[in-house]
Amino acid sequence: MATLEIKDLHVSVVSEDAPKEILKGVDLTIKAGETHAIMGPNGSGKSTLSYAIAGHPKYTITSGTVTLDGEDVLEMSVDERARAGLFLAMQYPVEVPGVSMSNFLRTAATAVRGEAPKLRTWVKEVKGAMADLDIDPAFAERSVNEGFSGGEKKRHEILQLGLLQPKVAILDETDSGLDVDALRVVSEGVNRYKASGEVGVMLITHYTRILKYIEPDFVHVFANGRIVESGGRELADVLEAEGYVKYTGSKEAAALS
Amino acid sequence: MAALSTQPHSHGAVVPVTSRAEHFTSYDVNAFEVPGGREEIWRFTPLKRLAGLHSGAAATGSAAVEVNAASGVTVETVGRDDSRLGTAGVPGDRVAAQAYSSFENATVVTLPGDAKSEPTTVTVTGPGAGAVAYGHIQVKASQFAEGTVILDFRGSGAYADNVEFLVADGAHLTVITIHDWADDAVHVSQHHMKLGRDATLRHTVVTLGGDVVRVTPVVQYAGRGGDAELFGLYFADAGQHQEHRPFIDHGQPNCRSNVVYKGALQGDGAHAVWIGDVLIRVAAEGTETFELNRNLILTDGARADSVPNLEIETGEIEGAGHASATGRFDDEQLFYLQARGIPEEQARRLVVRGFFQELIAKIAVPEVRERLEAAIEAELEAVGA
Numbered sequence: 001m002a003t004l005e006i007k008d009l010h011v012s013v014v015s016e017d018a019p020k021e022i023l024k025g026v027d028l029t030i031k032a033g034e035t036h037a038i039m040g041p042n043g044s045g046k047s048t049l050s051y052a053i054a055g056h057p058k059y060t061i062t063s064g065t066v067t068l069d070g071e072d073v074l075e076m077s078v079d080e081r082a083r084a085g086l087f088l089a090m091q092y093p094v095e096v097p098g099v100s101m102s103n104f105l106r107t108a109a110t111a112v113r114g115e116a117p118k119l120r121t122w123v124k125e126v127k128g129a130m131a132d133l134d135i136d137p138a139f140a141e142r143s144v145n146e147g148f149s150g151g152e153k154k155r156h157e158i159l160q161l162g163l164l165q166p167k168v169a170i171l172d173e174t175d176s177g178l179d180v181d182a183l184r185v186v187s188e189g190v191n192r193y194k195a196s197g198e199v200g201v202m203l204i205t206h207y208t209r210i211l212k213y214i215e216p217d218f219v220h221v222f223a224n225g226r227i228v229e230s231g232g233r234e235l236a237d238v239l240e241a242e243g244y245v246k247y248t249g250s251k252e253a254a255a256l257s
Numbered sequence: 258m259a260a261l262s263t264q265p266h267s268h269g270a271v272v273p274v275t276s277r278a279e280h281f282t283s284y285d286v287n288a289f290e291v292p293g294g295r296e297e298i299w300r301f302t303p304l305k306r307l308a309g310l311h312s313g314a315a316a317t318g319s320a321a322v323e324v325n326a327a328s329g330v331t332v333e334t335v336g337r338d339d340s341r342l343g344t345a346g347v348p349g350d351r352v353a354a355q356a357y358s359s360f361e362n363a364t365v366v367t368l369p370g371d372a373k374s375e376p377t378t379v380t381v382t383g384p385g386a387g388a389v390a391y392g393h394i395q396v397k398a399s400q401f402a403e404g405t406v407i408l409d410f411r412g413s414g415a416y417a418d419n420v421e422f423l424v425a426d427g428a429h430l431t432v433i434t435i436h437d438w439a440d441d442a443v444h445v446s447q448h449h450m451k452l453g454r455d456a457t458l459r460h461t462v463v464t465l466g467g468d469v470v471r472v473t474p475v476v477q478y479a480g481r482g483g484d485a486e487l488f489g490l491y492f493a494d495a496g497q498h499q500e501h502r503p504f505i506d507h508g509q510p511n512c513r514s515n516v517v518y519k520g521a522l523q524g525d526g527a528h529a530v531w532i533g534d535v536l537i538r539v540a541a542e543g544t545e546t547f548e549l550n551r552n553l554i555l556t557d558g559a560r561a562d563s564v565p566n567l568e569i570e571t572g573e574i575e576g577a578g579h580a581s582a583t584g585r586f587d588d589e590q591l592f593y594l595q596a597r598g599i600p601e602e603q604a605r606r607l608v609v610r611g612f613f614q615e616l617i618a619k620i621a622v623p624e625v626r627e628r629l630e631a632a633i634e635a636e637l638e639a640v641g642a
Contacts, residue, residue: 054596057588082598094593098611107607108597143611144593160597 002032002069002085002167002200004053009064011045011052019060022048024225026064030168032198035214037236039205040222041244046204047091049222050172054088055081068168083112085167089157089174096144101156102126104144105163112164129162132192134185150177158189168200169193175210187213208240223247277504277536277568282347286313286358289351298350301530301562303498306469308389308415308443310352315359318384320392320416322364327375327404333365341365342395345421346449346475349504353447353473356391356417363393366406368430370399376407376622383412386441392418398428398456405431405622411466415443422460426453426480432460433625437632438467447473452512454480461620462518464491464499465632471500478509478541487516489531490616490629492636493559495524503548504534507541513575516548519616521609521636522559531581533565537574545575552583553612555605606637 011023022045030036040046052059053066055078066073068084076084096104105126110116117125130137133155145153154174161169171190175183187210194201194214203214211219211233219235220227221244228247229235283289291312292299304311324332335342342363348354368374384390396406408420424430438444444467452458464470476485485505493499505514520529531550552561565579586608594604613633620626 054592056592077601078592078595079598079600079604082596088596090593090596094587094589096590096593096608096611098614099607104594104597104607107599107603108594111598111600111603164597 001198004030004086004168004200004202005065005067006053007065009049009052009066010062011048012060012062013048013058014060021062022225023052026226028220028227030200030202032167032200034217035194035201035203036218036220037203037205037211037216038220038222038227039208039236039239041248042206044222045225046222047172050088050170050202050204053170054078054086079111082164082166087161087164087166087169089154089161089169089171091173091176093145093153093157095146097146099144100141101144102140105160108160109163126163129159132162133159133189135159151179151182154178154182154186155189158186161193162189165193165196166199168202170202170204172204173206175205175207183210184213190214208236211236221247277506277534277566278538280349282349283354284343284347284357286351286354289354292351298502301532302471302500303469306443306498307352307445310355310389310415310417310443310445313355314389314415316390318388318390318414319361320384320390320412321382322392322394323380323382324364324366325378325380326366327377329369329372330374330377330404331367331369333367334362335365336362339363339365342393342421345395345423345451346447346477348419348447349473349475350447352417352445353419356393356419359391360393360418363395365395365397368396368398368402368404368406368428370425371401372403374402374404376405378407378409380409380411381416383410383416383438383442383444384414386413388414390414390416392416394418395421395423396430396432397423398425398430400425400453401427403429405433407622407625408432408434410434410436410438410444413439413441417445420446420448422448422450422458424450424452424456424458427455428453429457430459431621432458433620433622434460434462434472435625436462436464436467436470436472438470440466440468442467443469445469445471448475450474450476450485452476452478452480452483452485455482456480457484459486459488459619461488461490461616462501463629464489464501465636467497467499469498471502473502473504475504475506476514477506478512481509481511483509483512485512485514487514487518488616488619489518489520490613491518491520491529492633493520493522493527493529494636495558496526498528498530500530502532502534505536505546505548507535507537507544507546510541511543512541513544514546517616518550519553519613520551520561521553521555521612522561523555523636525558527559529561531561531563533579535567535577535579537569537571537577539570542571542573543575544577546577548579550581551612553609554583554585555609606634609633609637
């Protein structure tokens with residue numbers, strides 16, 4: 001039973017002059033089998049939470065703890081976190097010119113699984129996973145994310161999610177910029193991952209529309225660097241109707257889709 | 258041998274040569290003044306480390322030239338007086354002129370016309386530590402010839418040479434030059450390339466070893482329809498100076514050129530210099546040209562200078578452009594790969610290999626490609642990057 005436990009997490013970003021605190025005491029526990037939607041207005045710190053957990057060097061943890069099954073995540077390097085079972089589907093996946101998708105996927109799978117996957121079954125596995133996400137097989141020979149459209153990048157993030165089978169997946173605005181078909185395909189990919197085992201999902205989103213495809217067990221409202229309200233599915237419906245105005249004092253719709 | 262100088266050379270860094278067209282050339286070393294280091298064409302080069310190649314050092318040894326010729330390819334060792342020599346171009350700096358004035362024998366490699374040849378390898382071994390040597394090589398692809406020549410420079414010592422590539426009408430020549438010198442070696446080289454009508458040349462320079470390596474590849478067109486691709490791949494370690502100065506002289510209509518040089522640098526005092534000159538003369542209507550240089554700086558203490566120059570004397574061209582970028586290692590790429598479980602060292606290697614991949618993929622000789630991949634791996638191992 002995987003458990004990701006975040007306690008009183010404070011995170012600053014190094015800016016030009018003084019460090020700026022973005023996360024101001026986040027408490028959240030994600031257990032295997034649970035899907036937590038983190039919803040909030042732009043600039044509330046949702047993405048910072050995801051990057052801080054993944055270990056992006058831009059962010060400094062000033063206090064608090066993050067543990068995965070009791071292990072101190074903050075002590076781990078970025079790659080150790082991934083090998084321990086954390087996965088971050090990024091909002092803006094990075095292009096790596098000259099490194100083919102197939103080489104990258106195999107290198108990542110080898111690192112995470114601790115041994116190189118057997119070539120024959122691996123090729124089949126990747127082909128199947130790509131087909132499930134409506135990805136043209138030709139992408140395997142293209143450079144990682146290079147020249148991909150926004151939707152293609154997101155599909156490939158979910159492709160990696162399926163192949164690397166983490167214990168806990170953080171999906172950072174995976175729905176942003178997707179058209180209806182792509183949103184459905186990507187959501188199905190996430191649901192396959194959820195069904196594949198005892199895994200936890202942190203679904204960060206600005207809009208409620210992805211929750212029509214991916215059923216959350218918990219919904220948290222994120223504002224001004226921390227969780228300000230938690231509830232069930234019904235909280236998303238309230239946000240859809242009322243927006244974030246209650247939490248920010250400004251009018252920003254939750255359901256512009 | 259007649260000097261083809263047309264203009265007096267202006268010395269001193271304060272008076273730059275206004276046009277590449279006025280660049281002084283001569284076969285005669287005495288037509289050049291000894292450079293002091295402030296001249297535009299020498300200002301990046303560490304003259305003190307050239308073992309006197311620029312200031313009249315006499316040959317104290319010789320470089321061994323060994324040719325492993327493919328079937329049908331002829332190899333000759335000829336004297337200085339062979340009338341074929343010097344026809345691809347005229348030395349453009351004092352060291353090239355010194356080499357031209359000093360070599361004793363030249364190696365002439367001729368690819369047969371209207372035929373496809375297997376790769377031919379020319380291995381040049383330096384004169385040995387502390388010794389100075391001059392050399393001359395000419396590679397000729399006869400009319401409608403198609404083939405590959407690999408020039409493999411290795412060993413120690415100081416060596417200056419001129420390498421001529423004559424690509425006859427309709428010929429397709431692929432050249433891969435590998436500078437895999439020992440740590441002490443100094444090599445100053447000018448490549449003279451002359452393309453006939455509808456000739457195609459793919460010229461790749463790989464620079465890995467040596468203390469100082471300075472290569473000046475010059476392309477001229479003798480007829481319409483010439484197509485030159487110049488690729489360069491270099492990896493400079495601590496203390497190494499690697500300088501590449503490609504010059505494409507478009508003097509004929511409807512010719513094409515594409516220059517892509519990429520280098521990685523690591524370690525204290527690693528220095529790469531790239532000066533990419535393209536001149537489109539009045540007569541060169543319909544020219545299409547692009548030049549690009551990218552440098553990847555892997556560690557502190559390394560320095561890359563990159564200067565693209567494009568001179569256009571006619572508006573009637575297909576296209577002309579240049580791009581140059583020098584960047585540090587991209588931490589976002591590293592983060593992305595690590596976030597997928599790939600350990601940092603391995604992630605770095607993936608990124609660097611990816612950086613060179615575009616050029617390595619274009620090397621059509623598998624053994625050379627594998628050797629380069631292995632060499633890049635070894636370079637990365639060296640600093641534990």
